[in-house]
Amino acid sequence: MADSIGDSNLSFILNKPYGVSFEERPKPTVGSPYDVLLAINYTGICGSDVHYWSEGRIGSFILKDPMVLGHESAGTVLSVGSKVKTLKPGDRVALEPGYPCRRCPACLSGHYNLCPDMHFAATPPYDGTLAGFYTSPEDFCYKLPDHISLQEGALIEPLAVAVHIVKQAEIKPGQSVVVMGAGPVGLLCCAVVKAYGAAKIVTVDIQPSRLEFAREYAATHSFTPERVSAEENAARLIKEAELGEGADAVIDASGAEPSIQTSLHVVRRGGVYVQGGMGKPDITFPIMELCLKEVTAKGSFRYGSGDYRLAVDLVSRGVIDVKKLITGTVSFKEAEEAFKSVKAGKGIKVLIAGPNEK
Known part of the structure; x- marks a missing residue:
């Protein structure tokens, strides 16, 4: 009391x-x-x-x-x-x-x-x-x-961050989503996109233990990048996860420059890319991929109207643990x-x- x-x-x-x-x-x-x-x-x-x-x-x-x-x-x-x-x-x-x-x-x-x-x-x-x-x-x-x-x-706070990111990504049932980074926010993004009905959820990280946890938690596939170019990592990711022309949406929850670069090569033509993680103030960015694919790129900052209430609801109903x-x-x-x-x-x-x- x-x-x-x-x-x-x-x-x-x-x-x-x-x-x-x-x-x-x-x-x-x-x-x-x-x-x-x-x-x-x-x-x-x-x-x-x-x-x-x-x-x-x-x-x-x-x-x-x-x-x-x-x-x-x-x-x-x-x-x-x-x-x-x-x-x-x-x-x-x-x-x-x-x-x-x-x-x-x-x-x-x-x-x-x-x-x-x-x-x-x-x-x-x-x-x-x-x-x-x-x-x-x-x-x-x-x-x-x-x-x-x-x-x-x-x-609920980090979950609300993930809710806002996923809202920015405009995830629809049946879509494929790649989430860069398997830290707390990345894991929760996987859980939220699953709640939104995504059919294929690929978690990307360099720590095997986090990838294993992510697969048990919400992801359907996992991927470990290598020390090669962003294009090479993206090509292997698309092939291994059977993403066809690329993912419908890619969320970066890492803020790491190589992940951001790979993301733009992984997202499909006309797809959505959301930057959720914060890293260096300035990075080298594959702008040609953004233009040629007409990718919709969005930032995501904290949470907005309705995000906290939805986060509480998702936990309350047992949708996300x-x-x-x-x-x-x-x-x-x-x-x-x-x-x-x-x-x-x-x-x-x-x-x-x-x-x-x-």
Whole structure:
């Protein structure tokens, strides 16, 4: 119950690359009548968290002041503002860890994920969720059905990322889809395209263990690229997976330049290519393939309207099992060791228990 949660607001803070500390910060309060105060129960580690931890920046988002890490979280409602109608103390929620201005052209057109004034957790200068408590607008908290655990709730965030990517790809029943990268988002993309009715799902990675997991989880085929040209890897992939003229859609969830290059050679004429993974700011790109095939190329950034609700629904109905991705859970004090494990490529999804979890 909400009234049995401890009072520690111990926070995991990034001060500089590889320089972290634990600090007891003041417990936040509900500042807006539309906000809720959450006790954070579990937080997953995302690739972007690791990138900030190791590099101190992602593109133009640069760490300048100490920042609390973490954004893949589930929590328990402790208190609510006077205008909150859908949540009450004790409710368990998946937290969408960013809220927009609600007034700009992007927000008003339904693309709030593109809001230039997005307040996103653990993106400088905004603190993240690896703390005891966190405040959020009511409409960015999604109540979990009783049969979904808080651990599963923490994985709604990466699942929502995958949902948005697949929506961008416009997957239709019976199509063939290649997913580059078998990390958490890549695996979840495989699961979502399967839910959308894709007939052939090819997972691509260089780690045999991840490919094996992907085949057991959602993929129908797997492929290991070699140290050859993108054209050669693409030709072998198409042949081995029997893709004919190429895949209907290719999703890159790796951000790796060779994968991106191979993707444009794998997608069929008139197909769709979606860039979901983030890598180097600039890469060499096979633009001729894009033009000659009239490929529809799209970027994908976080998640938008309806993505979180669909993610919760897919888990609630048992269409996607996110529990299988959880490698393990560590205590809050073990957060730095968990970051080291994720950077070393160990496991799939590590969860950090909140400082008040027993």
